[in-house]
Amino acid sequence: MLTMDWQPCRGNALPLYRQIYLYIQNKIETGQWPSGTRLLPQRQLAGQLKVNRSTLAIALDELTADGYIKSRRGSGMTVSSPAWAKLASASRSWNQRLTADAYLSNQPMIQKINTLEFAPDMIRLGTGEIAPELLPQTELQQLIAETAPKIHNFGYQEPQGLPALRQQISRHLKTRGIDAAPGSILIVSGALQALQLICFGLLAPKDAMFIERPSYLLSLQLFRSLQLRFSTLPMEADGLSLTSLAEQHKRHRHALLYTVPTFHNPTGALMPLNKRQALLHFCQENQLPIVEDDVYRDLWLDQEPPPPLKAMDANGLVLYVNSLSKTIGPGLRIGWVVGPEPIIQRLADLKMQHDYGSSILSQWVAAEWLRQGLEEAHLTRLRQELRQRRLLVGQCLENHFSQLADWRLPSGGFYIWLKLRTPVSLPQLFKAACQKHVLLNPGTIYDQQSSQYLRLSYAYAKPEELCRGLKILAGLLERRP
Ligand SMILES: Cc1ncc(COP(=O)(O)O)c(C=O)c1O
Known part of the structure; x- marks a missing residue:
């Protein structure tokens, strides 16, 4: 005692x-x-x-x-x-992980995609962002013009980010079922930065992490550079496999689980309420912390998704990540993490070491965007447009791919995980498509084993381009032996 x-x-x-x-x-x-x-x-x-x-x-x-x-x-x-308190233990050597040669380059396929996305006349069939014409350009321009003269301090800001923005995010989260005081929120430069800070700040090299397979995280070499060990959980139609989680958890002690339960990238899967409850229950029983990435939540097209895991988390087990990227504009680079205060403070300390805070202009614009309540009207328009595009792409797929592939249209987000019926060489298909000005996102980017898959998106290319691009792709597939 x-x-x-x-x-x-x-x-x-x-x-x-x-x-x-x-x-x-x-x-x-x-x-x-x-x-x-x-x-x-x-x-x-x-x-x-x-x-x-x-x-x-x-x-x-x-x-x-x-x-x-x-x-x-x-x-x-x-x-x-508790798992988070252990993860927060201050015995990490930051400097060990900040040496430049510790970073791997992007996958060559991603490097090509990153360059080709800006080539003229390229039809981007798998791009993970909303087309510029669907973003609220006019409202944002107007907001910037109105807001800029009101910003009297262009200096560094508090480590957790602009209080006015955290206040607005706290209010916004309430409408999504999450009770989070501004003190438990950290503003970050996009959800990706949140994931980086979590991995840098709360994990040590060789720590093991459960992730879904396929996963957005596997497309990023950065996490491999940190020498994290990923254990993959197969994706089912309704989200990650709980059976696999339970089996694998028996064999290894894992630091945390990273999951995208709502309109998963790249499969589009949505985890229903009962499975969310079961997942949370399992993680609570086993003190397995969760990082919930919810960047696609607001893009529901049929009906509102079940509440975030964070909304049901009574024990501070979930670190919740979201951003404005998939709805308002990724160029703003505004996202947030919500979690227990000691964890948020640690991540804020790390962010100060990375960049001294996100752009003050973006933070003010985001705060005003939320304060003026511009979001709902924009989301209503955006959802309507995405519904039309989903319908169109569904028809194009029926017309051209019924013998070539299988797919399921998602109930939200903008990805279709297309499974080719006959195995093909994805690098060759990628190259042949590029020559015809069609840019693809091969499944292997998100999981080496997904060599029979392509990630399609109906959010970026114009409707006419989507149909033309899909027809070209079908032609290429039909010509393969
Ligand atoms: C699941 C998921 N998380 C995070 C991100 C990164 O988002 P942000 O632009 O907010 O950094 C993406 C982008 O594609 C994503 O698909």
Whole structure:
């Protein structure tokens, strides 16, 4: 049982309960108070700290909410070992991971795609962004003109990002079922940066991570550069395989699970409510932290998707990632992470080391966008346009691919995971398509084993181009032996 040889200072600007919180948090994070250590009963503890019991209770409640301590009837309070608290332990060497030669280059296929996307007359059949003409260009231009004169401080901002934007995101999240105070939100430069910060900040080389297969994450070499070990969970029509998760979890201790349960990239799959509940239950039982990437949520086309995992997370197990990229404009580079405050503060510290914060102009524009409530009208228009394109592409596929491939139209997002009936060489198909000015996203980008798949998107190419591009692709496939 721990005794206390420290007392909070009454002259300190921090309230007493906060000093107690930070003191105990530090003891736990630095391993001085290992998991299972028992704390003194509250009355004695308050006596040793020379504070009244209600002050102590606030600190203990917050430590409990953040997963640092737990209380059991009969055995009092003990130091907990929640997965996030362990991951946050400050024993990482940042510098080890900042050496330039530690980074791998992009996959050659992605390098080609990144260049060819800007070639003239190229029909982009698989691009992962909304076409410029579907973005709210006029509203954004107007917002920038109105907002710029109101920005009086172009200096560096608070580590977690512009308070006005965090306030708006907090309000916005409420409409999506997530209760998050501005203090538990970090503004990032797009969801991708959130994923980078999480992997840099909370994982060590050789840490294992569960991801879906196929996965957006597999298209990024950056995560391989960190020497993370991925264990892949096959995607089913309704999201990742829970059976596979349970089986693999028995064999390995994994640091976390990364998942896109809502309109998954690249398969378009949507996880239903009961499976979300089962997944969350499994992760809670096994103290497996989750990174939920929700960037496609607002692009539902048939009906609103089930709530995010984060909305059902009572234990701070889920780190929630989202951005404005897939709805308003990826060029703004505005995203956010929501999670337990100690984790958010660690990620904010790391972001300060990376870039001192996201563009203040973008942050103000995003804050105004949300404050003025421009989003819903834009989303209604965008969904309508995407529905029409989905219908059109569905018809083109029926017309030209019924003998060549299988597919399922998604209920949201903008990807179709096309399975070719006959195996082909994807590099050769990619090259032949490029020669005909059609740019493809081969399945192998998202999973080496997906060599019979292409990721299609109906969000970028113009409707007429989509039909022309698909017809060209069908012609190429028909000519293959
Ligand atoms: C699942 C997923 N997460 C994150 C991102 C990156 O988004 P952002 O532009 O916000 O960095 C993408 C982009 O394609 C994505 O598909």
